[in-house]
Amino acid sequence: MTKTYDTGHPIWCAGCGHFGVKGAIQHALDDAGVPMHEAFVLAGIGCSGTVQNNIGAYGFHAMHGRVLPNAIGASLANPDLTVVAAAGDGDGYAIGAGHLVHALKRNPNLLYVVMNNGVYGLTKGQDSPTKEVPLAAPEEDPLDAMLLGLSIRSSTFLARGITTRSTQLNELMVMGLEHARQGKGMAFVEVLSPCVTYHDTYPEWMNKIHDVNADPGYRAEDRGMAFATALELVEQDRIPIGLIYHGKHPSLQDEILRELVPINALSEEKAAETRAHMDNVLAAYTV
Amino acid sequence: MSQVLHEIGPMIDPQLLQGRERDDLTMMVAGQGGDGSLTIIALVSRALLGRGYEIYRTSNIASRIKGGHAAAFMRATTTPRSSLGDRIDILVAFDIEAVQKASGRLAADSIIIFDSSRGALPPNLIPDTALLIPVPFSRLAVRDLRRDLFKNSLGFGLMGRIIGLSDEEVEDCLRRHFKKLSKEQFEPNIRALREGQSFADGAGIGAEQSVYRLPDQGPREARTFITGNHAAAMGFLAAGGRFFAGYPITPATDVMNFLARFAPPVGGVIMQAEDELAAINLAIGAALTGVRAMTASSGPGIALMLESIGHCGSAEIPMVIIDCQRAGPSTGMPTKPEQSDVNMLTRSGNGDYPRIVLAPGNVEECFYHGAFATNLSQQAQCPVILALDALCHDSFTAPHFDLDRIQIDNGKRLSADDVAKLDAYRRYEITEDGISPWAVPGTPGAMNLVTGNERNEWGRVSTEPAVRVAMMDKRSRKIATVRPSLPRAHEWGDTDSPIGIIGVGILEGVITESVARLTSEGLSFHCHRPRTLWPVLEDTVAFVKSHERVYIVEQSESGQLADLIRSAGAPAERIRSILKYDGLQYTAEELVAAILAQERAA
Numbered sequence: 001m002t003k004t005y006d007t008g009h010p011i012w013c014a015g016c017g018h019f020g021v022k023g024a025i026q027h028a029l030d031d032a033g034v035p036m037h038e039a040f041v042l043a044g045i046g047c048s049g050t051v052q053n054n055i056g057a058y059g060f061h062a063m064h065g066r067v068l069p070n071a072i073g074a075s076l077a078n079p080d081l082t083v084v085a086a087a088g089d090g091d092g093y094a095i096g097a098g099h100l101v102h103a104l105k106r107n108p109n110l111l112y113v114v115m116n117n118g119v120y121g122l123t124k125g126q127d128s129p130t131k132e133v134p135l136a137a138p139e140e141d142p143l144d145a146m147l148l149g150l151s152i153r154s155s156t157f158l159a160r161g162i163t164t165r166s167t168q169l170n171e172l173m174v175m176g177l178e179h180a181r182q183g184k185g186m187a188f189v190e191v192l193s194p195c196v197t198y199h200d201t202y203p204e205w206m207n208k209i210h211d212v213n214a215d216p217g218y219r220a221e222d223r224g225m226a227f228a229t230a231l232e233l234v235e236q237d238r239i240p241i242g243l244i245y246h247g248k249h250p251s252l253q254d255e256i257l258r259e260l261v262p263i264n265a266l267s268e269e270k271a272a273e274t275r276a277h278m279d280n281v282l283a284a285y286t287v
Numbered sequence: 288m289s290q291v292l293h294e295i296g297p298m299i300d301p302q303l304l305q306g307r308e309r310d311d312l313t314m315m316v317a318g319q320g321g322d323g324s325l326t327i328i329a330l331v332s333r334a335l336l337g338r339g340y341e342i343y344r345t346s347n348i349a350s351r352i353k354g355g356h357a358a359a360f361m362r363a364t365t366t367p368r369s370s371l372g373d374r375i376d377i378l379v380a381f382d383i384e385a386v387q388k389a390s391g392r393l394a395a396d397s398i399i400i401f402d403s404s405r406g407a408l409p410p411n412l413i414p415d416t417a418l419l420i421p422v423p424f425s426r427l428a429v430r431d432l433r434r435d436l437f438k439n440s441l442g443f444g445l446m447g448r449i450i451g452l453s454d455e456e457v458e459d460c461l462r463r464h465f466k467k468l469s470k471e472q473f474e475p476n477i478r479a480l481r482e483g484q485s486f487a488d489g490a491g492i493g494a495e496q497s498v499y500r501l502p503d504q505g506p507r508e509a510r511t512f513i514t515g516n517h518a519a520a521m522g523f524l525a526a527g528g529r530f531f532a533g534y535p536i537t538p539a540t541d542v543m544n545f546l547a548r549f550a551p552p553v554g555g556v557i558m559q560a561e562d563e564l565a566a567i568n569l570a571i572g573a574a575l576t577g578v579r580a581m582t583a584s585s586g587p588g589i590a591l592m593l594e595s596i597g598h599c600g601s602a603e604i605p606m607v608i609i610d611c612q613r614a615g616p617s618t619g620m621p622t623k624p625e626q627s628d629v630n631m632l633t634r635s636g637n638g639d640y641p642r643i644v645l646a647p648g649n650v651e652e653c654f655y656h657g658a659f660a661t662n663l664s665q666q667a668q669c670p671v672i673l674a675l676d677a678l679c680h681d682s683f684t685a686p687h688f689d690l691d692r693i694q695i696d697n698g699k700r701l702s703a704d705d706v707a708k709l710d711a712y713r714r715y716e717i718t719e720d721g722i723s724p725w726a727v728p729g730t731p732g733a734m735n736l737v738t739g740n741e742r743n744e745w746g747r748v749s750t751e752p753a754v755r756v757a758m759m760d761k762r763s764r765k766i767a768t769v770r771p772s773l774p775r776a777h778e779w780g781d782t783d784s785p786i787g788i789i790g791v792g793i794l795e796g797v798i799t800e801s802v803a804r805l806t807s808e809g810l811s812f813h814c815h816r817p818r819t820l821w822p823v824l825e826d827t828v829a830f831v832k833s834h835e836r837v838y839i840v841e842q843s844e845s846g847q848l849a850d851l852i853r854s855a856g857a858p859a860e861r862i863r864s865i866l867k868y869d870g871l872q873y874t875a876e877e878l879v880a881a882i883l884a885q886e887r888a889a
Contacts (some may be wrong), residue, residue, distance in 0.1 A: 073572020
């Protein structure tokens with residue numbers, strides 16, 4: 001056995017929600033039987049951006065806000081990999097918000113996990129886009145990424161969990177990973193993951209959450225119902241959790257890849273094909 | 288008084304139909320954007336390529352879809368050139384503005400074909416000795432063919448007679464140029480062509496006569512006629528490049544267009560991103576898996592990508608970046624050429640990180656450097672930038688590209704078998720040459736962490752002073768390792784001359800032509816074109832040191848190239864800058880005058 005890096009211990013504060021998120025990601029990878037060398041975990045900047053260090057898979061520490069384009073590039077280049085992108089609410093909804101819109105629109109085969117705690121922890125307590133009552137502008141509404149996701153018609157898997165409900169969180173993560181691995185597109189799982197040091201929302205969020213799947217009449221495949229339900233809850237100052245939307249749409253890979261094969265190794269057969277192709281390309285410019 | 292040939296008026300003076308033989312002809316076609324100036328130039332280029340001429344083709348357009356002054360230029364020569372002639376020999380002007388723009392540059396014996404549909408040409412715009420041929424292009428095209436655009440085929444018919452092409456040659460060119468059109472779409476073009484030819488008949492320029500004569504240069508070996516953008520993209524593809532992401536920007540978009548057309552058949556993946564940040568980061572994601580990846584942009588887009596380029600340098604991610612430089616700062620002049628990203632490409636970014644910047648000087652080098660950069664990025668695991676200038680969108684003839692010269696080098700990439708033989712795998716292993724063996728995701732047993740934070744050999748974040756210094760030094764050594772393989776400067780001219788000239792990129796052509804002319808003034812020069820901008824190589828510093836004075840010619844206002852060379856240790860007192868930043872390209876006449884002015888002052 002070749003020795004590789006030591007997975008060590010997370011840097012998070014005792015009681016941080018992120019421990020639960022990491023556990024749920026690992027559980028999903030285990031559940032799907034993904035060998036560590038076939039898992040690629042990419043994470044951005046912030047407390048959430050260290051999750052890849054403690055899993056044992058291939059890990060990448062992206063620049064602030066850019067984890068989605070990195071993960072999409074990897075998922076296209078090697079469809080055999082199981083790609084998990086992780087971000088925080090600052091990383092994913094502030095500096096990287098533009099990429100979220102386009103990722104949902106493209107529907108790439110990957111699992112995207114956002115650890116939402118409403119605060120910038122690593123820089124010591126600034127408001128994030130999901131802060132319920134921003135200090136500087138108390139009337140400004142927080143961003144709700146599930147509503148955003150629902151408004152993009154090629155989104156296929158939208159879920160929100162909370163670290164205090166680990167069974168549900170594990171289930172959502174397993175379903176999300178399966179969605180991505182089966183080539184159905186992007187599974188977007190937001191996790192309410194409180195920051196005990198700068199914005200301890202455990203009691204508040206426990207009171208506000210509402211599991212949409214608890215209602216037997218809720219149909220997650222009905223985008224209209226999902227939107228109406230989520231919007232109504234948000235307007236009541238509740239937080240919808242559960243599998244909010246689960247639909248079908250061709251994935252980015254379905255759309256643009258001719259075949260689902262890694263393009264990081266050129267076989268001899270491919271090389272020969274390539275040479276014949278290059279001769280034709282050059283011929284188009286030959287005088 | 289210039290001779291004016293009226294629409295149905297006097298025949299052209301037979302004196303003019305002697306067929307003046309030319310080995311160097313510059314032609315301009317201009318009008319409003321959308322008039323189709325590029326089409327006529329493309330057709331004439333095609334015809335003269337067929338006759339074995341060297342062609343340089345460029346354009347001068349406004350940054351808008353239709354309208355605005357648009358001009359296309361072509362120079363046909365018997366020796367390769369990469370600038371226009373000093374004077375325009377033939378002007379096809381679709382409006383008065385076109386004549387006004389060309390006015391100062393018309394040759395005394397030039398021919399001006401003017402679209403007279405909207406009235407006559409005002410006096411005093413063209414040399415007295417020029418020949419003016421008013422042709423109501425638009426009116427004829429709309430009247431007889433019901434579409435203004437057919438004036439291009441009409442103009443080409445007339446042009447063929449003027450430069451002495453046979454009617455068969457002309458028709459063959461038109462067919463090949465429009466081969467994608469259906470028979471119904473193509474047919475009016477043939478009628479337009481004939482209309483142009485009968486107009487020529489009416490003016491007395493029969494099929495056997497011509498104003499100019501450009502004799503067939505005889506059979507030649509196959510050549511490549513291409514833009515720098517396409518050549519560089521072709522080099523990337525030939526060297527195994529399989530992932531490209533970009534965001535549309537003038538003048539770099541053509542790299543994406545080329546690859547979108549030619550990469551998918553061999554499994555290549557091309558993405559149009561939502562912005563430049565996404566473009567380079569999509570490419571980074573692909574590169575992390577071991578795919579050869581590239582992005583391309585122009586100054587403003589590269590500025591947005593700088594953080595990510597630094598990330599590639601720090602995290603040791605192979606990346607090829609093409610910068611199609613245009614006139615800055617900020618949005619600047621999107622369609623005008625400049626060489627003013629030198630500072631940004633060589634020195635911008637937070638912190639110190641390894642990078643390589645190459646500056647091809649012709650389309651052939653764009654191709655070979657495109658392939659070289661692709662391999663080099665894998666070998667050195669760092670960003671490799673191709674700095675293009677007006678080369679990127681201009682077309683040139685070049686010796687046929689040799690695909691056999693392109694090899695694929697994976698550097699220190701590890702296979703699963705390689706990994707199995709190791710006791711331990713450390714992504715950032717400290718090595719003598721600074722390059723760490725590289726295992727990509729998917730490789731069994733080699734799981735690792737890649738990060739832009741400072742880290743230890745395992746990829747775990749570390750700020751230990753000793754680790755930091757060792758890692759910085761390791762990354763720096765990579766450049767020392769690949770330095771011997773970096774392209775040295777091209778030197779030519781009089782090796783004994785105490786006067787040197789330095790210029791990069793497209794400027795080699797105009798420097799060569801200028802130096803040839805200055806020889807007749809009794810001056811000789813030794814010329815030097817760096818092919819690697821960063822790191823600045825010893826040969827460039829040595830060149831400055833071994834000459835009494837050196838002119839550094841560049842398209843930048845502050846003399847960025849001169850500054851770069853000075854900062855690498857070249858003696859400042861020997862350097863004299865010749866700068867141009869008006870958005871136009873140099874002509875030999877202009878450069879000769881600039882050099883003479885400084886020489887006489889010396």
